[in-house]
Amino acid sequence: MPYRVLVLEGDSEQRVWLSDWLAKEFVVDSCGLAREALEKAKQGKPDLLVLAVDVPDMPGMSFLAVLRDTDYGHGLPVIAVAPERTEEGVLRAFDLGVEDYLVRPFDPRELVARCRTVLRRRYERGEYLGAPxxxxxxxxxxxxxxxxxxxxxxxxxxxxxxxxxxxxxxxxxxxxxxxxxxxxxxxxxxxxxxxxxxxxxxxxxxxxxxxxxxxxxxxxxxxxxxxxxx
Amino acid sequence: MPYRVLVLEGDSEQRVWLSDWLAKEFVVDSCGLAREALEKAKQGKPDLLVLAVDVPDMPGMSFLAVLRDTDYGHGLPVIAVAPERTEEGVLRAFDLGVEDYLVRPFDPRELVARCRTVLRRRYERGEYLGAPxxxxxxxxxxxxxxxxxxxxxxxxxxxxxxxxxxxxxxxxxxxxxxxxxxxxxxxxxxxxxxxxxxxxxxxxxxxxxxxxxxxxxxxxxxxxxxxxxx
DNA sequence: CAGGGATGTAACCGATTTGTAACCCAGCGC
DNA sequence: GCGCTGGGTTACAAATCGGTTACATCCCTG
Missing domain, CATH: 1.10.10.10 (Winged helix-like DNA-binding domain superfamily/Winged helix DNA-binding domain)
Known part of the structure; x- marks a missing residue:
């Protein structure tokens, strides 16, 4: 049963590129706006969110904070994709509980691999079981x-x-x-x-x-x- | 209903050879110019593109980038055929999301087999679990x-x-x-x-x-x- | 080894889903 | 108009599916 990955990425070219890569292995849905993503996260029940931190309608990290506030976004693992590595950004991201952090440019296969890792860790080792x-x-x-x-x-x-x-x-x-x-x-x-x-x-x-x-x-x-x- | 495969290959002798082999199992259309291929991809809605990276009117990889930009080109799986193996070429190809990569000379039956694999993976994966x-x-x-x-x-x-x-x-x-x-x-x-x-x-x-x-x-x-x- | 709980299996039965046949209409050539 | 073909729709019957129960096992514990 394939995992479902939601991609939030403002730039549509990048979005397509990411989605195509991820689609080789997962069931992918994608969107370009934070509020769409909230909607889809709620409706689509994804297993993982790939989040570009630079989204037009909301800073990625604020988005994450909002997402964490919702009941459905609570347990959703997130992999963040940032345009550059800043100390502050990384810290902030991990603070908000992202599972992994990638900096552009990156090898798409690496992204797929990391998604696989996160998903396996999360769902196949039963680590997520146990929380009320x-x-x-x-x-x-x-x-x-x-x-x-x-x-x-x-x-x-x-x-x-x-x-x-x-x-x-x-x-x-x-x-x-x-x-x-x-x-x-x-x-x-x-x-x-x-x-x-x-x-x-x-x-x-x-x-x-x-x-x-x-x-x-x-x-x-x-x-x-x-x-x-x- | 058989799958439809589009072949883009500049050399006409090679093109006929490839097409003949693929025609044993698929419905094949072929052309020798990148712009024809774009047209055919749009009109013919092929299920798979077999792309020779050395096409006269456009480098294969640029073609792929252009194709990915079109709405009908996103989901189209591509198998690339290159005259030689270069690190850079392979990477670039995978970056652009090709499903597979063959280097000349190759066994035509292998090409057919890979086409079959890609098509199956792409279109026959779990029956009910596709993306929204x-x-x-x-x-x-x-x-x-x-x-x-x-x-x-x-x-x-x-x-x-x-x-x-x-x-x-x-x-x-x-x-x-x-x-x-x-x-x-x-x-x-x-x-x-x-x-x-x-x-x-x-x-x-x-x-x-x-x-x-x-x-x-x-x-x-x-x-x-x-x-x-x- | 007895007793009790948990759970797989088989059987029964009602509900849902789906194939078929029949009927109808629309378009077309004569 | 008539007959023919292709397709829409409906009713009905058959097949399948799934809920439930009863019972057999299995595995504890004492």
Whole structure:
């Protein structure tokens, strides 16, 4: 399941160039304005943001500060691309939690490689698992294996919990059964893909009729934790 | 429906040789001048460009830069063929986003194989996970299985979605019924070609009267998602 | 080794999706 | 006008998909 990368870069030529390179390996969406990027970050659920610090409508670093203030931008890893290296800039960037920092001119393959690294570190070593998370009235705290739905305590069995956690961490995205099998059950699992259905059924029941609806079935594809329409 | 490959090669003997080999597997168009190639790339909507870097009227790499500047040239994958390997040339080529790089002399079957690889990677990667796409007010995000037409949410059934996605990805090009059957329904499908008509009908209905019009019937040929006037 | 919880599997059944056939209209050549 | 072809639309039936339950396992713990 390819990762989704969002590119924010004011210069359209550069934007196309970056996007083309990243598209060789990731699913890429791009835009040239900070406010578009906020919108797309919210709508598109990217896994990573590549941010040029010189964007027309807002300084890159201010943008980052704004992004960090939003709930969806909180956990989003960012790689910054700056026109030059300044002590202050680098410091500021790392302060705001960027994962990596590239200075122009750079080898595009290096960018792709760094994206790969950040994504792997973030999502494949399970490092992002563990932080408490709250979406649409459902809260989980993996550290304590606790879950609440609309304020009420819900007890989940281990597999139900792991399933819910993945669904919530990738909220809005459709996760296929094979993907869920691989991530929740582990690659060595021999379980049938129907096992996922059964577990989803149990999870829904445990969450109750209301919160259970958030776990949406996407016909012929898989499942998705979806917030209600706004 | 076979892939369409455009060959740009200055030397006419070489051009014929390349084209003949590629024609065993693809639909090939070829030309010997950069400006012809730009024209053909625009008109013919090829899926892949095989580019000899030594073209009479323009250095291959400059050509590539120009091509990347055009709207139809961004997404077009390119395989470069160079007379010799120079560090600088290779780097420059990859900078401009070529997918692959071959140095003469080479085995023509290798070229065909690489074309196949690039095309597969580019067009046949995961079925439902492509990047978001927005044309003429219709937006789809395969990763989230969402579709909007003129700002309004549209719910599509799996086949309808897959059909719309192909039509949009190849917007402006006429797709035949057999092609759609093969790509959307899958090779093993036994469905009748009329099934496509019915699905198109359902898709149009779902998109609504206005957006539905974008899916055009091309008599005796097939269907086409009309892109905005250029 | 018994008991209990967790979870995979199989079976059943209702819901959804989709192919087919039938009917209709429009365009066209005679 | 008539017959023919191509395509839109609809209704219906078949196939597929997915929810749920019951039951068999497996793995603990005691």
């Amino acid at each position: 998370l709250s979406i649409a009235g459902v809260e989980i705290d993996p550290g304590q294996r606790r879950c609440q739905a609309r304020g009420k305590r819900v007890t989940l069995r281990p597999r139900e919990f792991a399933l819910l956690e993945i669904l919530m961490r990738k909220a809005g995205r459709v996760l296929t059964r094979p993907y869920l099998l691989e991530t929740v059950w582990g690659m060595s699992s021999t379980a049938d893909t129907r096992a996922v259905d059964v577990m989803v059924s149990r999870l829904r029941k445990a969450l109750g009729p209301e919160a259970g609806k958030l776990v949406e079935t996407v016909s012929k594809l898989g499942y998705c934790f979806r917030e209600p329409e706004t | 796409l927005s044309i003429a007010g219709v937006e789809i995000d395969p990763g989230q299985r969402r579709c909007q037409a003129r700002g309004k949410r549209v719910t599509l059934r799996p086949r309808e979605f897959a059909l719309l996605e192909i039509l949009m990805r190849k917007a402006g090009r006429v797709l035949t019924r057999p092609y759609l059957l093969e790509t959307v329904w899958g090779m093993s499908s036994t469905a009748d070609t009329r099934a496509v008509d019915v699905m198109v009908s359902r898709l149009r209905k779902a998109l609504g009267p206005e957006a539905g019009k974008l899916v055009e019937t091309v008599s005796k040929l097939g269907y086409c998602f009309r892109e905005p006037e250029t």
